[in-house]
Amino acid sequence: QPCLQHNTLALLLLIVALATSLPCHHLWIYDAGDALQLLQDMGTSTTQPCNLQEQPFFPDALLHNNLHPHQAAATALRILQHLFHTLSRSSSSQHWPTQARDHLLNKLQHHIHHLDQCLPDDAMLFKGPRNPLLTINKYFRDIHLFLQAHNHSACAWDHVRLEARTCFQYVDRLIRRMK
Numbered sequence: 260q261p262c263l264q265h266n267t268l269a270l271l272l273l274i275v276a277l278a279t280s281l282p283c284h285h286l287w288i289y290d291a292g293d294a295l296q297l298l299q300d301m302g303t304s305t306t307q308p309c310n311l312q313e314q315p316f317f318p319d320a321l322l323h324n325n326l327h328p329h330q331a332a333a334t335a336l337r338i339l340q341h342l343f344h345t346l347s348r349s350s351s352s353q354h355w356p357t358q359a360r361d362h363l364l365n366k367l368q369h370h371i372h373h374l375d376q377c378l379p380d381d382a383m384l385f386k387g388p389r390n391p392l393l394t395i396n397k398y399f400r401d402i403h404l405f406l407q408a409h410n411h412s413a414c415a416w417d418h419v420r421l422e423a424r425t426c427f428q429y430v431d432r433l434i435r436r437m438k
Contacts, residue, residue, distance in 0.1 A: 297366070300359040301420055309414030315401040317425045318394050326391065329378065331436040334391050336374045338426050341399040343367040345419065350411035
């Protein structure tokens, strides 16, 4: 339970940070604790151990990047876009309560829309071999391969749900960098 409260607080901080850090901060109006609660509500009620092979974990390389504010915004946007795409897959709907999943997807869609409006039109935000967007693309490709390898099982989707919490925490860091 303390871990769940910590995660709820992290999402609350994420939403507050989003609301206050962007040049168009007036666009950000959200119920902060609701999204993490929805993610928690999507969790499985069974306590079966899952022995899954090759579980993808959020890349450590991203945690140590010192990004400029516009790069942080672009990176946060890419993560949220991938999360939306992953969590909206039809195979996820059979494992998660529809209402919580739909509400979470709506919140993600709003975040994506507003964050996209706050980004500059710079086409070349990233240069060089350490492009975090490529790392993010690979991470989510690995998640999709992981789900396929485990036939989109409830255990595999629960791992993805836990990874989504980690993604939200990283996006929170990015949003703070944007200030």
